[in-house]
Amino acid sequence: MRVTQSMLSNNMLRNLSNSYNKMGKVQNQIETGKKVTRPSDDPVVAMKGIGYRTALDKVEQFQRNIGEVNNWLDSSDDAFDKVGSALQRANELAVKAANGTTTVDDQEKIKSELDQLRQHIQNIANTKVGDKYIFSGTKTTTAPFDTSANPPAYVELNDAAGNPINQGFIKDVEIEVFDGINLKVNTNAIDVFKNIDQMFQDIKDGTVEFSEAIGKIDKQMNDILTTRADIGARQNRVELMDDRLQSQEVIATKQMSENEDVDMEKAITEMITQESIHRAALSVGARIIQPSLVDFLR
Known part of the structure; x- marks a missing residue:
């Protein structure tokens, strides 16, 4: 299977979007102190x-x-x-x-x-x-x-x-x-x-x-x-x-409280982990997107 530059770019953008969503969810939990803000987050809770x-x-x-x-x-x-x-x-x-x-x-x-x-x-x-x-x-x-x-x-x-x-x-x-x-x-x-x-x-x-x-x-x-x-x-x-x-x-x-309140220590740790993963994804993405012929023709 031939992997093209566009495939690498699209995968990188999709993964970065998922990473942003995960960080946003954890950040929202820390700000509100609740595990869920809408039923779709966790229907059982x-x-x-x-x-x-x-x-x-x-x-x-x-x-x-x-x-x-x-x-x-x-x-x-x-x-x-x-x-x-x-x-x-x-x-x-x-x-x-x-x-x-x-x-x-x-x-x-x-x-x-x-x-x-x-x-x-x-x-x-x-x-x-x-x-x-x-x-x-x-x-x-x-x-x-x-x-x-x-x-x-x-x-x-x-x-x-x-x-x-x-x-x-x-x-x-x-x-x-x-x-x-x-x-x-x-x-x-x-x-x-x-x-x-x-x-x-x-x-x-x-x-x-x-x-x-x-x-x-x-x-x-x-x-x-x-x-x-x-x-x-x-x-x-x-x-x-x-x-x-x-x-x-x-x-x-x-x-x-036990059902809805977030474990603050766990949430902060998860936030730090997600930030590290996101930074690593950005770093790898910068290496994946190589200069194209257009860049040399400018």
């Missing part, structure tokens, strides 16, 4: 990268959900803390009124303060997180204590015949915090608030004496503590889920 990124995005979304769960639970716990403080003050007033030394006028003043405490708890029942009522079950746009009613009252869960109505007020609001794991974020406390409100009404009407009211207030305070214990238990679980999500985030990030 690209497909795995999509999977790892999807997993990481899901973890980040669950972490945002955890923040929303904490917002609901913290607000609920704070609300019941304020209710407990109000009941504690009501207990002090009841004890004071029941000791037999207070006058009728003093008892009326105490009833007036108890009425203010009652209104304070009614306001707490309408606590909102953002634009959602947290004690209204799934009916988050409707306040559990209807101030527009005449007279203002809590929403009824049963009609006059005892048939269930407004059952959305006692349904659970759940937020997904992991694949297939939903946590209840609301507290079904409308009955608790209604019982407290009825107790204050009985004291106001005089159907319950102050001495008897002390025991009733104490019972309502125990109910509040039970409710707060349930909230606390869920807060502890949220912390466990948050720790799990943080671990999953580290794992997903590590897997994605």
